[in-house]
Amino acid sequence: MAAAAAMVMLAALALLAPSARGLDRAEFPPGFLFGAATSSYQIEGAYLEDGKGLSNWDVFTHTQSREINDGRNGDVADDHYHRYMEDVEIMHDLGVNSYRFSISWARVLPRGRLGGVNTAAIAFYDRLIAALLQKGIEPFVTLHHFDLPHELETRHGGWLGAGIREEFDYYADVCFKAFGDRVKFWTTLNEPNLFTKFAYMLGMYPPKHCSPPYGNCNSGNSHREPYLAAHNMILSHAAAVDNYKRNYQATQGGSIGIVIAMKWYEPLTNSTEDILAARRALSFEVDWFLDPIFFGDYPREMREMLSSNLPTFTSEEKRLLQSKADFIGVNHYTAIYAKDCISSPCDIKTYEGNALVQAVGERDGVAIGGPTAFHGYYDVPEGMELIVKYVNQRYESTPVYITENGEWQGGLLEFTVHSGNSLEIEKFLVPPNLLPCIFNDHVSSYALSQATRSLAITVWRS
Template sequence: MGNPFNLFLLTVVMTCIWITEVASDEITNIFGTNDSFFSSFPRNFLFGTASSSYQFEGAYLADGKGLSNWDIFTHEAGNIVDGSNGDVAVDHYHLYLKDIELMEYIGTNTYRFSISWARILPKGRFGSVNIAGIKHYDKLINALIGKGIQPFVTLTHYDIPQELEDRYGGWLSPQIQKDFAYYASICFKYYGDRVKYWVTLNEPNVVAIRGYRSGLYPPARCSASFGNCSSGDSEREPFIAAHNMILSHSAAVNLYRAKYQGEQKGNIGIAINAVWYEPISNSLQDKQAAQRAQSFYMNWFLDPIMFGKYPEEMKNILGSLLPEFSSNHLQNGLDFIGINHYTTFYAKDCLHSTCVQQGPCVSKTEGYYLRTPTKNNIPIGEPTAVDWIYVYPKGMEMMVTYLMNRYNNTPMFITENGLGEMHQPDSSINAFLNDDSRVEYMKSYLDALISVIRKGADVRGYIAWSLLDNFEWLSGYTTRFGLYHVDYTTLKRTPKSSAHWYKQFILNFTRFEAVYRSTS
């Protein structure tokens, strides 16, 4: 008989080899590639799912919460396609512990959620702090951390206290800058010892455009030629609202850096809706139109935050319509850029060329370009059930590359990416559970993300939208983005194929980390 210790060592070595081979085989099976795919992700990469307070929480009047602008807007007839609202949503407010178990099943290590401003400060600065609201998020954060899940917290995801609209017009007044900074300071004070990732504003570009140009979102303001609104000025108000959002972001960042960041060691950024635009032709005019599209949509916010000024394309076209910044304290005003990316469009020049076809973005205040998903009647990518999403993974790579180059490779997180399906009331649940199209979408976009990470992009996380089917703004409950199916009658959560796939994907990544990086 051989030496028992040597036999033990041989067993350990053979087991490690077997684990390595199995992990490599499973990695290959799940992604059609090998361990080199996972080696491209940085250490401590975050994989997560996302939500927002109005879309998930429900409990819209529970425990002292005040009314938000979306509470008011959804209760007005005709605003939501199915006549629904977020009064109950998916009742995440009461079911968050069960939902954390769903995250634990998948194996995610971060959860992006937003705090309801009206739940913390029902009257803004004009009333007291709602301690019941403070305690709710305290319990949510502790429960997440107890499961090893990093809270990734957004301060406002479209919803603001209705009190601020009623008192001074919300984002149209500079007063909101003080209100936002006050609200942010409360969140930093109560939660900053545990929250290491803060997002000030979710998609302020969407809020400015849909709230003040087209009037599709609250406060539903626009000019008569832009939409069906009772009041508003589509040529001026989007830029006033955007200006106040930028300065509110700046106020929160400056406060965090001056008072909290040194001790709490967290990071603060903003999440931008990031549509990629491809020029519809190789002409110089169309290439310039694609650049204007980025400037009038995304750089509109990021340039002032990073460089202290609006993009040149905007200043050249808009002139005095753009407000002025009175100081340079905006520069480098974030630690990371959150990228909410779903789709890509073509951009056609309408500044130097004639655009016979009318459509989004052809006016002066939009940048004089035509946004279209087709060229010669051929869509840019595979159409989906959601009419604004086309599957074009290259757009992910191009978008991240663009941001990397323009903003000196500031750290980035994919804070939203996902695929929606249209709800059919008479469909069986299996029609939603077998969501192979969502799996293929996530695979292809993660593959594109890896391509740009390999080129040096400092991307530190991927957060899928969304954990659960939920209230999808103007679409109500007619569109489903969740990795888990929700029966809106019983609120039962059921994992879809995408939840199982994401679980296996993260498991293989975790195995790679344990097996390969432990020896490197």
């Protein structure tokens, strides 16, 4: 059995065992998608086979292995490139009806738009898509999941250079042209809000840029570069969506959206300062990318705090942004308390630090939710309902897909199921060697078919 197939074991119990869980697919709207998700670098392997070029992660893990907890890399990973048929077969056996995966930009265009299209890569993804469809599994394709050709780092400075926009538009067009007759769900970018912070503010992802107080990298400016990279990513998204809607959507019949990492922030106290801090954290987390896409500009809170460090959109760029997105993907794993750091001292060398917010897991010694094995993440089922409602209300009429959700507990894995609106709870345990993460009680906690416009649930393979 391919190691990559472990991720779909999750779906077997979390999605397809209504008798054990008291949850029935009939409770969800017709056509609702239940699936699992992966990313190319984490599962494909074959990092230099069949004409693939080096990606930013290939270079990073080989040259800065000390930055990786266990020093490993994705050279082989789960060997999905060679064993994809086994993985598809297992997904089919489990009854999964959608599979969210990403395409390796460096595999398709090893040198970007200045080089040729790698026909072996096109053939691989053709085979994968054909195998999925033959088994009744809907491909849900992500174009950028943190990886890009290393040559584009050299040529454009990665996402910091405006030239990356044309590169991404060209890459997206290659994919639309090659696979769009069969792919009906496209995601331009996965978690660009998280990626830009980790890559250009905290220095944890390639190209490892940061500056004090967030870190001491060899290069970077944590106060400016995350927003410049984000600006180029937003405009890259807009260009790809505009192209798809003008040239492909009518004939191919698909939809295209973007996926955002979304925590839910609760005020630590009832003080005005903490209430505003929670709102500010959401603005820097969610609105940062979605407001430009749906409203044409950055949120007021960011503009007031960041001033000239936040780029501006030209009138032509605002016109491009009018293409918006057909859906919003929500990646949600936790809720957290927000403490104001404007009026009180805090440690701001953190993920929320740029919003002058400190994330706190406990209030008066009581944790916000159940423990997980991932530091700073808690099991807070109502967080899913709150964040989806927030998105529904702010970006009204836009369909929502839960594109990632799950939880790793270490030891034994516990599923908690809230059945319908009655919140009947059932629990059962699964050995961790079978499941790398769990699809927990978040699913029906927020009454998918009742309170939201959600159309899919996808579990992340950790």
